Amino acid sequence: MTVVPQSGGVAAAPGGSSGNLYDILELILDRGLVIDVFVRVSLVGIEILKIDARVVVPSVDTYLRFAEACNRLDLESGGKEPAKLPDLVGEVTEGGAHGKSKGALSGAVDAITDSLRGEDKEPEPAARERERPARGSSRRREE
Amino acid sequence: MSVYVYSITTSHHPHRLDGLDGVGSPPSELRTVRKGDLAAVVSDAPDGLRPKRRDLGAHQAVQERLMTDGAMLPLQFGLTAPDDDAVRNALAERAEEYAERLAALDGCVEYNVKAAIDQEVLLRDILARSEEARRMNKLITSGDAPPDMPMALGELIAREVESRHASLSETVISRLGARAEDSRRSDPLGEDFVNVSFLVPRKEEDHFSDAVDDLTAELGEAFDVRCRGPLPVYSFV
Numbered sequence: 001m002t003v004v005p006q007s008g009g010v011a012a013a014p015g016g017s018s019g020n021l022y023d024i025l026e027l028i029l030d031r032g033l034v035i036d037v038f039v040r041v042s043l044v045g046i047e048i049l050k051i052d053a054r055v056v057v058p059s060v061d062t063y064l065r066f067a068e069a070c071n072r073l074d075l076e077s078g079g080k081e082p083a084k085l086p087d088l089v090g091e092v093t094e095g096g097a098h099g100k101s102k103g104a105l106s107g108a109v110d111a112i113t114d115s116l117r118g119e120d121k122e123p124e125p126a127a128r129e130r131e132r133p134a135r136g137s138s139r140r141r142e143e
Numbered sequence: 144m145s146v147y148v149y150s151i152t153t154s155h156h157p158h159r160l161d162g163l164d165g166v167g168s169p170p171s172e173l174r175t176v177r178k179g180d181l182a183a184v185v186s187d188a189p190d191g192l193r194p195k196r197r198d199l200g201a202h203q204a205v206q207e208r209l210m211t212d213g214a215m216l217p218l219q220f221g222l223t224a225p226d227d228d229a230v231r232n233a234l235a236e237r238a239e240e241y242a243e244r245l246a247a248l249d250g251c252v253e254y255n256v257k258a259a260i261d262q263e264v265l266l267r268d269i270l271a272r273s274e275e276a277r278r279m280n281k282l283i284t285s286g287d288a289p290p291d292m293p294m295a296l297g298e299l300i301a302r303e304v305e306s307r308h309a310s311l312s313e314t315v316i317s318r319l320g321a322r323a324e325d326s327r328r329s330d331p332l333g334e335d336f337v338n339v340s341f342l343v344p345r346k347e348e349d350h351f352s353d354a355v356d357d358l359t360a361e362l363g364e365a366f367d368v369r370c371r372g373p374l375p376v377y378s379f380v
Binding site for chain 1 (some may be wrong): 145148151153183192193194196199200202203216217218219220221222223224225232233236237245253257261262263265266267270276277280283284294297298300304305329332335338340347369371374375378380
């Protein structure tokens, strides 16, 4: 993990490094000052982001997917060591968690990204961000 | 023609915007509208503006340039006013409020942190700690389980995942929040368990970055921590 310097930001090269845009899309679209006498232009995708953010209810699908994922684990092999997990999860707080199923929200962002891709025929660096590679803190170093 | 509004600054901000384009294709020209002690960066608004990558990039590029030269209030993408006078009126109407915000945010930048944990690692941890989950898992994989057991196991696992995500989220927010002036959380997207923005004074940026590095190292390889910044203070205007 490294902190992306500003010079590597969107502004650096016109049409160049906007792959960086993906991770901050919701800031640009959903944060920032709103002046209520101004008109928000109709923007495909924004509504999707907001609507889907509310529809994150654990579902039958989620449960079955979790169960299957557990069934597939080879518990004897040990697999990856949950090295630091015990310390961090020690102080588990009850409740407070938002229902969070994967799928709905990533789908919304994908929809926006797709609409971005659909509009611009140029190569889309953001596509790389959509396909999450294997977990690990090393990914950002490539940038 | 209506006017696209990017950002509000004090009137003495240099608005050094050379080499940058506004939204639209062909790109619109950036200019300044002033009123009293405030100024707004605007351009003509293209008809039928939509969140194309080019336009989002142009919006963001203006903010990134402006933030290097002083306090600014970035607007949300896509706001338009009927004409320059409407922009001046809007500045005048809330002049005091904007001036206060600009003063409060002067010298500060935003960092956005998102993080996810490898699901397999998480599931292993849950099974290791829950005898009940292990028992159900074993029955299911051996084929001796009643038909509703996968659902019960999944429900238990989902609860545990949620509670661990919440706990991890608190850990990240409290650890990094100690190095920031303010924070604002959002719903995590995709498989992330945390999505939070921090307001960091420029002079504390190094300390904040160190804290992110330390936390990332401590969390280890099972975690995917993405920190973006310095960013315009979208979340704190």
